[in-house]
Amino acid sequence: MKTCLVVDDSSVIRKVARRILEGFDFQIMEAEDGEQALESCQKLLPDAILLDWNMPKMDGYDFLKALRRLPGGDRPKVVFCTTENDVAHIARALHAGANEYIMKPFDKDIVEAKFQEVGLI
């Protein structure tokens, strides 16, 4: 079973994402911000990370840069999932090593399409 770390400061978003991704047979872990996510990845790297941008303590962009510097940190497929819906943010995310980008609001079809795109489904 593949693992996915859902990183978002909104418990509602985490719950929605969990429900969608469990439907695709992912084992879900959760983190409320970039710091928690980084601690989690230092213990165990997931196969996929669904990542919010704006979060307290450490945002998604700084987390992604830190993740990619970890040993093996280039392995997880990172899909941003954010309200930052403009070309500049998307370009920055890709430059920092994101594999795909979901613009909120999202639904099951979009998550499925993006995870398929990066070979996670």
Added chain:
Amino acid sequence: MTPNDYEFLRKLLKDRSGLMLSADKQYLVESRLLPVARKAGLSTLTELAQKLRAPNAEKLIVDVVEAMTTNESFFFRDKLPFEHFQNFIMPALLATRANQKRIRIWCAAASTGQEPYSLAMVLKEMSRQTEGFRIEIIATDLSTEVLEKAKAGIYSQFEVQRGLPVQLLIKNFSQVGEMWQIAPDLRAMVQYRPLNLLRDFSSLGMMDVIFCRNVLIYFDQATKIDVINRMSRLMAPDGFLTLGAAETVVGLTDSFKAVTGRRGIYSPNSAASGPAGGVLKFTHPPIAAGMR
């Protein structure tokens, strides 16, 4: 809606668009046509059916046909046909058309433009290989309303996120408020025309590639055979037909044969003959009447 009204609508849609509705599709008709009825100031589908039976109902008939035949589309739908297009169809045609340097592609049910623009994006990615070639994408659909949207090339955030890799999004689209518009160079690659597949489409001229996906499933057997056979007469002998995942020519006609190892791709069957088969009446490349 009475059974009589449903039968009337089924026959109207079959005659006008080829759309075959089974007896259990009443819910679909209700969900799609109630908004049409309300727009026309009518409150029930029975009233709509009455109005459609009356003389001078042509405009309303067009609205009904468009509402029933407009189908959801998304970029790079099913992915595989576009991989075949890039890795198999185009390399084959670039080799065989090395002298004439011209390739014509027909999207037979273009809907809101996602399919022709997906092909245009593939071709743009192949621009080094296609340099010096004149490549036309002719995109047709029954519905003039969807063609207007296709021409504008403006899509919602939801639409650009289904099937379109984010790299292609930022490379080929610009933001217009909350919407995304496809780049002018890609829009310029596609010519849109209204066209009913039930009618004569020979004026489109010869084609090297036909994408006809997720349309035939709505037709009865006789209509499928007729459309496929007429397509075979437009097709270059070494061209390719791409059908939807749930569609096939096998068991319908011998005018095309499946390409081995390329699911959903068919090539003209040069052995077929006779009025029901793929009669290859043209030699390539005639410039047929009606071509721009």
